[in-house]
Amino acid sequence: MFNNFKLSLFLASKSMMRGNKSTQLLIIFIMSLIFVNLVFIGSIFLGVTEATNKQVINSLYSNVVIEPKKDEKYISDVYSLEQKIKGVPGVVGISSQYVTGATLSYKDKHGTWIVRAINPDDEMKVTTNHNYLIAGNYLSKLDENEILLGKEIAGGYGGDLEYNSLGVKVGDSIDVLFDNGVKKSYRVKGIFDANFIQTNVMAYISRNDMESIVGLEDKASQILVKTQDNGNEDRYIKQFLEMGIKEEIKPWTVYAGMVKNITNSFDMIAMMISAIGLFVAVITIFIIVYTSTISKRKQIGILRAVGIEGSIIIQSYIFQALFIVISGIFIGLIIIFFAIKPWFIEHPLKFPIGLASLLILPEKVSANAVSLIIAALAAGFIPSWLAVRKTIIDTIWGD
Amino acid sequence: MTRDEAANESLIEIKDLSRIYTMGEVNVRALNNVTFEIKRGEFAAIMGKSGSGKSTLLHQLGLLDAPTSGEIIFSGKNISGLSESEKAKFRLSKFGYVFQEYALLPELTAIENVYLPAMALGRKKEEYLKAGTEVLGNVGLGTRLHHRPREMSGGEQQRVAIARALINRPDILFADEPTANLDSDSSKQVIELFQKLNEETGLTILMVTHEPDDIKYVSKVVWLRDGELAEM
Ligand SMILES: Nc1ncnc2c1ncn2[C@@H]1O[C@H](COP(=O)(O)OP(=O)(O)OP(=O)(O)O)[C@@H](O)[C@H]1O
Ligand SMILES: [Mg+2]
Numbered sequence: 001m002f003n004n005f006k007l008s009l010f011l012a013s014k015s016m017m018r019g020n021k022s023t024q025l026l027i028i029f030i031m032s033l034i035f036v037n038l039v040f041i042g043s044i045f046l047g048v049t050e051a052t053n054k055q056v057i058n059s060l061y062s063n064v065v066i067e068p069k070k071d072e073k074y075i076s077d078v079y080s081l082e083q084k085i086k087g088v089p090g091v092v093g094i095s096s097q098y099v100t101g102a103t104l105s106y107k108d109k110h111g112t113w114i115v116r117a118i119n120p121d122d123e124m125k126v127t128t129n130h131n132y133l134i135a136g137n138y139l140s141k142l143d144e145n146e147i148l149l150g151k152e153i154a155g156g157y158g159g160d161l162e163y164n165s166l167g168v169k170v171g172d173s174i175d176v177l178f179d180n181g182v183k184k185s186y187r188v189k190g191i192f193d194a195n196f197i198q199t200n201v202m203a204y205i206s207r208n209d210m211e212s213i214v215g216l217e218d219k220a221s222q223i224l225v226k227t228q229d230n231g232n233e234d235r236y237i238k239q240f241l242e243m244g245i246k247e248e249i250k251p252w253t254v255y256a257g258m259v260k261n262i263t264n265s266f267d268m269i270a271m272m273i274s275a276i277g278l279f280v281a282v283i284t285i286f287i288i289v290y291t292s293t294i295s296k297r298k299q300i301g302i303l304r305a306v307g308i309e310g311s312i313i314i315q316s317y318i319f320q321a322l323f324i325v326i327s328g329i330f331i332g333l334i335i336i337f338f339a340i341k342p343w344f345i346e347h348p349l350k351f352p353i354g355l356a357s358l359l360i361l362p363e364k365v366s367a368n369a370v371s372l373i374i375a376a377l378a379a380g381f382i383p384s385w386l387a388v389r390k391t392i393i394d395t396i397w398g399d
Numbered sequence: 400m401t402r403d404e405a406a407n408e409s410l411i412e413i414k415d416l417s418r419i420y421t422m423g424e425v426n427v428r429a430l431n432n433v434t435f436e437i438k439r440g441e442f443a444a445i446m447g448k449s450g451s452g453k454s455t456l457l458h459q460l461g462l463l464d465a466p467t468s469g470e471i472i473f474s475g476k477n478i479s480g481l482s483e484s485e486k487a488k489f490r491l492s493k494f495g496y497v498f499q500e501y502a503l504l505p506e507l508t509a510i511e512n513v514y515l516p517a518m519a520l521g522r523k524k525e526e527y528l529k530a531g532t533e534v535l536g537n538v539g540l541g542t543r544l545h546h547r548p549r550e551m552s553g554g555e556q557q558r559v560a561i562a563r564a565l566i567n568r569p570d571i572l573f574a575d576e577p578t579a580n581l582d583s584d585s586s587k588q589v590i591e592l593f594q595k596l597n598e599e600t601g602l603t604i605l606m607v608t609h610e611p612d613d614i615k616y617v618s619k620v621v622w623l624r625d626g627e628l629a630e631m
Contacts, residue, residue, distance in 0.1 A: 298500055298502040303504075308515065396498070
């Protein structure tokens with residue numbers, strides 16, 4: 001057994017060392033491109049999905065969202081609820097907010113957007129939007145009649161929805177008509193660009209301000225809860241439920257339905273492209289091995305006549321196929337980690353969901369490598385098996 | 400066993416051997432109830448017209464093909480019922496083959512082509528290197544060990560193929576028109592090499608040929624006519 005292994009390795013290595021080097025390099029290069037392609041497509045889609053998820057968490061909903069009980073408009077006893085939640089280990093921030101629709105107008109322009117009323121100190125622990133101001137300043141707790149606008153509302157900063165924007169600058173005064181009929185003037189204090197279109201169509205005011213408008217106290221439309229880790233939302237939700245919180249508790253993922261759709265489509269596309277790549281790899285290796293078995297038909301027949309078993313010949317072709325693919329994977333890894341990855345870190349891709357880079361997961365890379373190796377095994381096996389399956393007489397003298 | 404007894408020992412024997420090729424509706428009776436034996440140490444020739452069944456006979460004896468009926472007995476043991484892999488082992492360790500087409504592996508040097516069957520038999524590296532060098536020396540290619548096939552003449556390549564056939568010290572060498580592709584000088588070299596091997600090492604040789612001149616080298620001729628033995 002071991003001896004057969006040695007013999008096929010001998011045949012394979014001689015055939016590669018003394019065969020046509022430039023052809024082999026070319027084939028290895030093709031394999032490396034196929035591998036790079038497999039990894040790249042998967043990673044770019046993962047990167048976009050990851051970036052979108054991060055945006056939903058960092059700029060819109062944080063990790064867990066607490067909403068009013070069914071049939072109620074507001075959460076009550078917000079303060080005591082906040083105290084309870086704060087006690088849960090791993091909770092790093094809570095932001096209770098009023099959320100309302102409002103019509104904003106400036107000169108002859110107006111539009112309806114979502115306004116979130118926040119405690120800026122709390123909000124800064126939960127979302128990162130305060131880091132993305134492109135003009136003016138962030139809100140502070142005692143601000144009255146000051147408003148923070150997303151760049152799609154303000155306009156003038158190259159937003160995707162400019163045609164709808166008000167066209168205001170920091171310091172301008174705008175009118176805000178809230179859903180409950182109250183109308184007030186606000187000074188634009190700052191403009192932010194979270195790189196996320198869904199966030200950039202929102203406005204923020206201070207919560208104190210809002211409480212006076214709606215005449216409510218110790219209530220909220222939603223409470224955003226930031227946890228120290230992403231991906232363990234269900235565990236936290238379970239803890240909240242066990243503490244007897246009766247409000248609706250949802251993980252951020254329920255607000256990312258759009259992301260889920262994209263992810264599913266990406267998975268489909270990635271699978272199709274991978275399948276095509278693997279198919280090309282199989283065909284390429286198949287042709288290489290097939291032409292070799294055809295041109296060496298007589299030699300193979302004579303070797304078998306001499307008593308060298310067909311399985312050794314098959315093995316030697318499989319070794320060659322493996323060598324090609326493994327070298328290809330190796331070169332592919334170098335290309336990915338020393339060229340493509342650094343390049344995309346330097347030049348992230350711009351999407352409406354923000355900047356996305358590649359997300360290269362080791363387990364995905366290994367899976368791609370394994371699938372390519374399996375493809376090579378099949379592509380090396382089939383033609384050599386076909387060549388060895390015929391009788392010795394046919395192999396040497398048949399046509 | 401004395402030398403005389405050894406010489407009289409039957410090495411390979413066939414009984415009532417037939418090989419019928421079926422091609423669609425037509426049956427071709429390539430061999431028809433052939434019975435004969437080859438003694439150890441003989442240098443025998445199989446002769447006959449084209450299509451008389453010479454190659455077919457050699458293939459049956461050499462376990463490259465399976466007869467339709469009949470028995471093949473090697474050193475007193477019936478070997479017609481062996482499995483494919485047993486047959487391969489048998490061919491590797493006990494038989495040597497030289498064909499009209501020498502079919503050397505183009506990427507291997509002369510010596511690598513030669514020691515391949517010895518490697519397959521599991522012999523040690525220094526052993527097969529030594530044996531390969533020696534056997535290539537015996538066929539007159541001691542200075543061509545590291546030449547690739549394309550760097551050698553047809554006659555030289557055929558002698559490499561002969562060395563490959565000899566590396567595992569076979570009991571019998573089968574040769575099917577080994578000189579058909581060679582010019583007369585190279586042919587003569589090959590035949591004289593066979594004669595030398597037969598005389599000096601006692602190697603049993605069974606060779607198909609249609610060169611009437613070859614008769615003078617051999618100790619016995621088996622004539623075939625239409626798949627049957629023909630006495631002459
Ligand atoms: N694979 C095959 N299928 C069908 N018929 C075959 C096959 N091989 C040989 N034959 C037939 O068997 C008969 C004997 O063929 P064989 O090759 O043994 O002749 P030969 O004596 O070696 O001839 P030559 O001197 O031309 O080599 C011929 O009639 C041939 O056509
Ligand atoms: Mg013939």
